[in-house]
Amino acid sequence: MKLSQLTIGANAIIQSVDLQEPLKYRFMEIGLRVGTVVQICSKTLTSDNLYLKLDNSSCISINKDEAAHIKILPIDQRDQWAHYGKISDSHDCVYPNCIIEK
């Protein structure tokens, strides 16, 4: 499913951002990246612009055209936080001081 098809208020996890560089990287930097939980808070009258909430904290706005290139997996509220655990557990990389301790 595409982000542009998500209904207002529903949550989803971003699965892929299939945009051209450097826009793809701007989206990633601003928080629209694989694994982010996204919710559409509002749309403009013409539905050209989407008002999104990311990871239940920051808000951004993008165009519907770009949202059509973002693949999502709708989730229900309960699964949202489990997903965070997955990201943090799966990573074996460490901060500088942990390396020093090793």
Added chain:
Amino acid sequence: MNKQIKVAIVGQPNVGKSSLINAMSNAKLHVGNFTGVTVEKKEVFVKSDLFDIKMTDLPGIYALNAYTPEETVAKNFLLNEQYDIILNVVDANVLSRNLMLTLQLLDMHKKMILVVNMIDEIEAKKGSIDAKKLSILLGIPVILTSAKTSQGIDEINKTIIQTYRAKQNDNKIYYTQKVEERIKELTKVLQKSPHFKDKDYARFIAIRLIDKDENVYKIIHDLPIFIEAHNVLEKIYSSLTAELDEDSTVDILSNERVAIAHNLHIETVNIKEESKNLNEKIDNLLIHPILGLPIFLFFMWALFQLTFVLGNYPMNIIGDIFTYTATTLADILPNGTVNSALTQGIIPAISAVVMFLPNILILFFGLNLLEQTGYMSRAAYLMDGFLKRFGLQGKAFVPLVSGFGCTVPAYMAARTLKNPKDRIITMLVLGFMSCGARLPVYILLIGAFFPTHDAGNVLFAIYISGAILGLIFAKILRVVLFKGEPEPFVMEMPPYRLPSYKALYMDLWYKTKMFLKKAGTFIALAALGIWFLSTYPHNSALEKSYEIKIQHTKNIQIKKQLQNELSAKSLEESYMGHIGKFIEPVFKPLGFDWRMSVSVIAGLAAKEVVVSTMATLYSVGNASNTSKGLIQKVRENVSFNSAIALLIIIMIYSPCVAAMSTFYAEIPQWAWRAFYTIYPNVVAWLFAYGVYRLLSAVGH
């Protein structure tokens, strides 16, 4: 002399970098609750007992791969300039996203301090951040601050000095094994070049190259090591992406940083899940799909109503004070040059400008609220779809609205537009957004020709017409000269914040000071020049002949009439009269007399000069009624149709010289500079002529 510590203030947009500097010093850097407020580096000095700290406030950057021109300013500074410490400011509310930049900065292996700002907002949510743990994990000092409550501000200075004195510690970020191997491989190759002998610097360059940083790629492109480094780099690109099953090494590095940042967040941030807050409730109304735009227009309408209605009271008082001063001085001072220069030249001119200061301040107050509350980004979101139909993009809304305040920073604000075509179209139509300096002309003409109860609406209509014209021209420019689609809109929506009263007060106070300074210097000098040119040369024969006539007349009414005739004739024969007559044919079709024509031309220097020139010319040319209000004089000397034509000219023609030179500095192409210099004036004249003829035709 104290030793200087150079500190680069770096962080993502809207994290409070400029606010922090203001809190640490007595600087008055511009702050606002939207991304891209600071678009140029600014230096601020803070003195302590042993050290002078030079802080450079930089535009916000999301990552080291700069995207927009203003981000390039920050990136170029970080890569090419000399500084001792990076003070990385992050927003405590979105720590994990902000840490993505922190991790890239750590790659630079410079002395660094992390300032976690907006901690007051975390505390308000009953949350906390473990600064000690974050500091241990990152290997750099971490300070929790609030630029709003001044929490932690004193600690910043101390930490800067401590960090400066301390040895550089090993605060590198280590990536996963496969990535680390490639970084080491490329670092070794780079170290063969004398440019990258320092291992840490070579490592940083290697990481940037793997991160596909075009600026860094250009640095090595011209070095002898390029061919070898390039070959290794290509190998790294293909092997890493194949092994880790990603499209690009940029994704790989980014994923690694995301994971580190997430972990740091989990280890150090403690915030309970947020309930539906006030922010969302306000958003439900302000960005409502149907009501959002009408609400925004209502706010703008209300602002212009207030600008006129509220501003009118002090305006009359200020006007009266100046009139009283001029008449008193005219009586006290002996008749002659000084008397005339002061009471007919400088005072009417300064009065004509200063009396509109309250109106201008009300307008600026409203615009400041728009900037500080977070409504600006929402309005840009609402306007994007609409602006796109005219070939502009939503982000252009910020410079366009800033243009209602002053065109100079508005041109600079266009740096936030990535696409050069979007940027130049926005800048070419920005002049249609009437700046605060044009307000005096509008209020003067509205005051003279419209009933008070309609004045606010007329003012609003003028501003809206300017904006509509700007949109039409943007569309024409997009279709004819700048074919292509505007850049996709992507903008952060910051939480709503109550305006910082200190920032609001400082901004208005600063603007008042600058305005009065301008009135007391530039405008006074211009007025003196206008007065001189309109008083000299004296025609003694003419004066004598009139003096005789006046002496022989007993009737006071006729005496007054003769005096006025003399003034008018002298004015016509003055240098200014000749200049005016030379210019007059250009404006004659619009019904302008030569005094209006001169005022319009003088307005090219600064828009306030239009009213000050009119005030001087109508004073000099009207000897017997110096004390009469300017509005009254305009009503007597200018027809309604010409007043409307003048309004249109002022609304459209070239902005002031300061704005024009900013445009020239920002846009290097001569063709666009020439176009920009000519087209608004041609358009202004044609429109004014069209409307003047139309009004005449309908018998106005």
